[in-house]
């Protein structure tokens with residue numbers, strides 16, 4: 513696109529003002545070549561020519577406009593773009609994902625992926641306001657590229673079943689046109705992490721509802737990319753207070769196997785923005801009234817405050833406390849939690865760490881104590897339990913952060 517504009521007008525943009533006042537080569541030629549989004553450039557020029565009154569920002573080009581405004585030194589506009597971006601909803605994902613191919617100052621692709629992974633179950637089921645009565649989801653309106661991009665990520669799910677369901681929802685919402693995409697999409701279900709019964713059920717479902725014959729991958733033949741089990745990212749999180757500000761965070765799997773144990777320090781400079789880096793996790797507890805944001809790379813945390821209430825604690829205590837009733841168990845200073853896979857209810861004492869666990873399926877109750885013992889940093893004594901809850905965590909990323917630290921320092925914490 514070529515655009516002519518008077519020097520006097522263009523001088524009002526800091527970038528051009530600087531260029532013209534320096535009398536550099538480009539200014540003698542009276543021509544500047546810039547490699548930016550056309551639409552964004554057009555908006556800036558319109559804004560200059562209309563004598564700086566209004567500027568229109570839409571999600572379609574908010575990113576490009578930000579980039580360009582930032583480059584041209586139009587700080588006011590770039591700030592407005594960031595403010596506007598708070599209007600982001602799931603509906604905008606198809607616009608945003610392709611823009612993230614190049615990492616912008618605005619947001620990294622890692623942060624966007626982390627957001628998608630964390631909120632996949634909401635994304636795959638969120639209904640649009642307009643179409644609530646016709647039950648159309650944003651998800652069902654996404655183009656195939658968006659579906660493909662999302663389903664390939666290390667999504668936070670309880671089972672591969674959920675990815676399968678999401679794909680089938682998308683295909684069957686317009687099956688005449690979309691059945692042809694099944695070939696591409698069914699491979700994004702990590703079949704190796706489903707049990708035999710579930711996978712044969714799903715294959716039958718594919719055959720009946722879409723007439724599609726799926727050949728499954730097999731872990732023994734190693735003919736697939738199912739390396740990472742996404743459904744194992746739902747874990748127990750145990751946070752203990754050490755000093756006044758230091759915390760120890762432990763991550764355990766559904767069977768209480770310790771996966772991560774790390775001391776973290778408070779850092780109030782950790783930002784509370786909605787999109788955060790992939791090595792940052794938010795852990796909600798006290799029914800969502802308290803949120804702790806952990807930066808796994810720096811071993812730091814900060815408190816965030818939300819008022820969003822979830823059902824967990826009050827509901828759990830009303831529903832399940834009779835199951836956990838035990839003459840010997842004292843209920844003062846206890847925390848109630850359910851296991852990551854939802855099959856156990858656990859009541860744990862904050863001070864003694866005595867616990868009672870109730871298996872919902874077998875109705876079997878067991879008692880024990882979570883003993884804190886660390887040989888690596890024995891000088892620190894664990895004190896009160898701040899929370900014992902379950903959360904989705906990006907385990908791959910956490911492990912990478914922790915491993916890179918233990919490689920680089922000798923006195924690291926295991």
Ligand SMILES: [Zn+2]
Pocket residue numbers: 702703704705729730731735736737738
């Ligand atoms: Zn596989």
